[in-house]
Amino acid sequence: MNALKHGTRSFFSPSCFKGMQLATQLSSRSSFYTRAPSQQFAPRAFLSSFATADICDSYGLDVSKISSDHGVKVIDPSLNFKNFGGQSEFCGSIVTIKAYESNPLVRATLQEDGNGRVLVVDAGGSTRCAMLGGNLAEIGEKNGWAGIVVYGCIRDSKEISNICIGVKALNTHPVKSHKDEKGVRDVPLHFGGVTIRPGDYMYSDSDGILIMPGPVK
Ligand SMILES: O=C([O-])CC(=O)C(=O)O
Numbered sequence: 121m122n123a124l125k126h127g128t129r130s131f132f133s134p135s136c137f138k139g140m141q142l143a144t145q146l147s148s149r150s151s152f153y154t155r156a157p158s159q160q161f162a163p164r165a166f167l168s169s170f171a172t173a174d175i176c177d178s179y180g181l182d183v184s185k186i187s188s189d190h191g192v193k194v195i196d197p198s199l200n201f202k203n204f205g206g207q208s209e210f211c212g213s214i215v216t217i218k219a220y221e222s223n224p225l226v227r228a229t230l231q232e233d234g235n236g237r238v239l240v241v242d243a244g245g246s247t248r249c250a251m252l253g254g255n256l257a258e259i260g261e262k263n264g265w266a267g268i269v270v271y272g273c274i275r276d277s278k279e280i281s282n283i284c285i286g287v288k289a290l291n292t293h294p295v296k297s298h299k300d301e302k303g304v305r306d307v308p309l310h311f312g313g314v315t316i317r318p319g320d321y322m323y324s325d326s327d328g329i330l331i332m333p334g335p336v337k
Pocket residue numbers: 223250251252253254255256257275276296297
């Protein structure tokens with residue numbers, strides 16, 4: 121299994137490359153910790169070298185085997201997750217939140233140390249408001265989250281495209297969520313034909329989103 125070594129996609133998206141000088145490899149082969157000298161742009165970013173297509177190939181996955189358990193689950197592309205963050209490839213251990221049209225738990229979680237993890241927010245697929253905006257994405261970036269995936273909408277998309285973090289969502293919406301319901305954390309989520317458990321791994325790039333029980337071997 122050497123999908124990571126053979127990954128041919130670019131390390132850096134243009135916005136994340138800006139201002140970066142120092143990259144030190146972390147323990148995972150797929151993650152790099154990068155510090156910007158100015159601290160004004162992209163103070164921290166997790167940069168990845170992998171391709172979801174290569175990972176699927178290395179696990180022997182083809183369409184005849186897609187429904188059997190190969191340890192690699194693909195979120196149904198008909199959900200049309202779009203990339204909004206400055207980092208289009210991201211991966212990491214998953215933290216889950218289930219919250220419908222209310223985002224205080226998203227803020228509280230992004231205020232924690234991310235340690236290269238990916239926050240997955242199940243907002244029930246709502247396209248009636250935004251669960252995440254530029255302020256929250258910036259908090260996530262500063263605290264070392266590798267990415268945020270929202271099964272719902274985000275706003276401040278122009279701002280988010282300049283923040284060095286992975287952000288995927290169904291769409292944008294200019295209206296903010298309410299702040300009344302807390303939501304639940306660390307629960308299994310079900311959308312896009314897959315179950316996503318806390319501690320699962322995500323690999324996300326422009327071809328799709330993979331959910332795996334652990335990092336690529
Ligand atoms: O305030 C919100 O709920 C979302 C938002 O716009 C931000 O994070 O900037």
